[in-house]
Amino acid sequence: MAADPLDPLRRSLGRLPNARRRLLRAFQPTAAGGLRPEGAGAIPLLNLASNDYLGLSSHPRLQEAACAAIASGGVGAGASRLVCGSRPVHSELETRLAAWLGRERVLLFPSGFQANIAAVAALADRHSLVLADRLIHHSLLVGVQASGAQLRRFPHNDLAALDRLLGEARASSAERRLVVLSESLFSMEGSSPDLPALSALCQQHSALLLIDEAHALGVLGPGGRGLAHGLEGVHLVSGTFGKAFGSGGAFLATGDLLGDWLLQRSGAFRYSTALAPPLAAAALAALDLLEETPDLGSKLLERAERWRTSLAAADWPLVAGQGPILPLLVGEDDRALDLQRHLETEGLLSVAIRPPTVPAGTARLRLVLCRDLPPGTLEQLLEALARWR
Template structure:
């Protein structure tokens, strides 16, 4: 094991809501407030009173943990209620809950692929999906990011080489470090045409993209399996997989990632159900959060571009401001934190070499003037 260079070394920092703290001692010393432009709490629900009430009531009634796996004695009414509500909301027949998105993605890939399969994955998919491919024993090919022409070329070649081979395509509906999205409807049609299964990770899209925040797989039955989390727009923790009845039962019967883990903590399930109910009520009243957040994202992209910075790719609430070198990104992070802005530098191997960046995340509850604050703190971009 070789030592990492200083600019590539990671460390854990502890934060209080709205404040920075390198340690508990700093937290108790009233560290200065920071504007959060780093977390994935897109709808500002993590501290919403309705979620807190639901989780607290469930905690008082059922306790903190489930105590065992769902197939032993860990299944609670709140788990079933959340699964039914999610299935209805997403237009899917079956939903299964998981303690984390990483675990759900591992379970999804290993359920759909084995050592006889070929997996075709977007070059920038999440690490959890790659670990799932490795665990499945399947052969892996990477296609260019959001490039359906490259994917189709590979699908055609795979079908010609082995007409009966199981093919699995992996992509995301909103890439967490790029802010970009594929043409999901065209992607689903392409997979259907070539008889390939499609696993779509909607972790960062749910609550924001698609009709009523249902994600980009909404209404597309050719998407075999949808992976989602409660740790982003839902404001809590945990995850789920959504599918038709056949795939859902296959997961239940064969997925070790589901069968051999303690069930999602009931208070987290209660909080997720409360978040879903909020999203549905807001959609019914014509106040869904997604369109307004996407409009804010457009204004921020326009503002950064007008200030001379490269326009961040994509259209969603994740804005990647590519800087280049690791140390340059860290220096800019420190400068912005000194100006009261929490924006984290993302470095390789999370992103490709030479593409270290600041990852800006927009939330519904950002105060007025946040964009002006950012542009003033950023100043002019460095000369190329």
């Protein structure tokens, strides 16, 4: 009798430690940026885990825009953009985003994961060498695999190491396509590279540069336009609407040549149903708000700096950064889970991040500061952390 073809998966799951098993939990949003876990007797929690940095997902203007799109054209687009799925709201959002970001072309995608795969595939092929920051998002690594390119990784934000690798690669081949991948705000670290120096380095070595701005847009850079805004040498920017924009979906922003290449050659764009029009309409409403109140992100950064200073004063080691992501490094998986459970008893939600999302031995709680957290949240957090210790 033939062996069960699922046995390798069964054995692999059996070896997974309990502290690294993932569980799905459902939450019901409540007032003042809170969440109530599903289940009898569950208490509402202040949300320190969301990427809704500016609290726009519940903004009345985004809700009204999404509802109006549903009323006028239904929920889904019904087809890919190249068949009959394009709607006026898609074109308007792409045009407005391109102008806001100072780019010639924007294309929308249903998800950030998909956009990143498309971005890498547009820049690299099996003859290319991709040099990637060791902590880049998994979606970018999947994109490298799909492209067939050779991959080399450099230590996190270590531009001297990248310079050496680029120099070696260019010395061995003057014509080989070199592609560099990084992020403007790393989602599990809260850290950022020196983007002007990174861009200059890529120009020096004739390398293409892709920057994932998913967690920076709306918060960092002039008017929330991201840290790559206005930089020469950044060939492609990926961004999402599911974070500071409070909606869903993603985009790639680039020049005319790469934009046309994506339109003509990207399977990830060609063979996907278009971004749901209500999500595009909500993202457009979020862009309106960002243009009307360009200091939304800067005000959040001021508050985040107060949090960083207070946590450092309480002897919590923090990664250097300037954004609203503040990871508390606790080391082992069990300790991170224990701290997560403790904070929930104190009315705070912050999820333990464990390998393989982060390297072994660096499990953490990823604190995220959002604009709609009520006053006194920092004091509540500091008292809860002190009791855990």
